[in-house]
Amino acid sequence: xxxxxxxxxxxxxxxxxxxxxxxxxxxxxxxxxxxxxxxxxxxxxxxxxxxxxxxxxxxxxxxxxxxxxxxxxxxxxxxxxxxxxxxxxxxxxxxxxxxxxxxxxxxxxxxxxxxxx
Amino acid sequence: xxxxxxxxxxxxxxxxxxxxxxxxxxxxxxxxxxxxxxxxxxxxxxxxxxxxxxxxxxxxxxxxxxxxxxxxxxxxxxxxxxxxxxxxxxxxxxxxxxxxxxxxxxxxxxxxxxxxxxxxxxxxxxxxxxxxxxxxxxxxxxxxxxxxxxxxxxxxxxxxxxxxxx
Numbered sequence: 307x308x309x310x311x312x313x314x315x316x317x318x319x320x321x322x323x324x325x326x327x328x329x330x331x332x333x334x335x336x337x338x339x340x341x342x343x344x345x346x347x348x349x350x351x352x353x354x355x356x357x358x359x360x361x362x363x364x365x366x367x368x369x370x371x372x373x374x375x376x377x378x379x380x381x382x383x384x385x386x387x388x389x390x391x392x393x394x395x396x397x398x399x400x401x402x403x404x405x406x407x408x409x410x411x412x413x414x415x416x417x418x419x420x421x422x423x
Numbered sequence: 424x425x426x427x428x429x430x431x432x433x434x435x436x437x438x439x440x441x442x443x444x445x446x447x448x449x450x451x452x453x454x455x456x457x458x459x460x461x462x463x464x465x466x467x468x469x470x471x472x473x474x475x476x477x478x479x480x481x482x483x484x485x486x487x488x489x490x491x492x493x494x495x496x497x498x499x500x501x502x503x504x505x506x507x508x509x510x511x512x513x514x515x516x517x518x519x520x521x522x523x524x525x526x527x528x529x530x531x532x533x534x535x536x537x538x539x540x541x542x543x544x545x546x547x548x549x550x551x552x553x554x555x556x557x558x559x560x561x562x563x564x565x566x567x568x569x570x571x572x573x574x575x576x577x578x579x580x581x582x583x584x585x586x587x588x589x
Contacts (some may be wrong), residue, residue: 322587344589365544368467
C-alpha cells in the first residue's frame, strides 16, 4: 500500500515480499516474491551473496516490468529447516494483539467450562 | 515453484489472514520506469520498525501494548551511511535480532551502495525510510505518511523505491 502511494506520487516502485499473496490481493505495481521468514526480505545477516541476488532481481524487475501488477520471483535457499525458521522469526514475547487474542480465547474457554458445570 | 506466502506463518495466523477481505486497487497505480537504471537514484524503504538511535525516538511500542489494535503509523529517516551501532528496532511482532546484526536483511543500504559503486544504479538516496508494519488501520499511511515520504523522496530527486515489507 505504501507502494501504491509512492507510485501515485510519480515514483517507480518494486516491492520485495515474502507474501506475494497479499501483494496480489492489494494490487501492487511490481512485486518480487522471495520465500523467506518474516523480517528477512533480503536474506540472512552477513550473507552478502544472498542479499545481492535479491536486490539484483528487484532492480531487474524495475527495469523489465511493462505493466502494473508485474511479478517475478527470486530463488534463495534458506539455511534453517522450515520448522525452526517458522519459530525463529517470531518475537520472544508474544505481540500485544496475540496476547489479547489468547486471553480472549482463554476467557471464552473458561466461560464455556463453567457453563458446563 | 511459486513462493509459498504461508510457509513461515503459524497456522492460526495463516488462517486469519486468509479470512481478510481487501479492496484491490483498480487501476493499480503505475509510474513507468523510463530512465536507464544507471542514471537513477534509488531509495530503500522498510516496514521493519528500525530507527536511528542517535537522532530519533523508537516507534511507540508502549502505546501499542496499551492498545493492541493500534500500530504506530509514523516513519523514521535512515541515512545511507547509518552505522550498525546506531540502529534500534522497535517492532513487537518480529524477532529483531538479525536486523540489528545486519540492517541489510531488511534495508539493503550497503548492497545498494555496492550497486552504486559498480555503476549499476546511478546512486543510492542519502535518506531512506523505515515504517513499522503492524497497521490494523492503514488510513494514516494512505492519507498522510505515505504521501509525505513520497514528497520527501522526490525532494531528494529519487526515481525509484525498493520497498520491503518486513
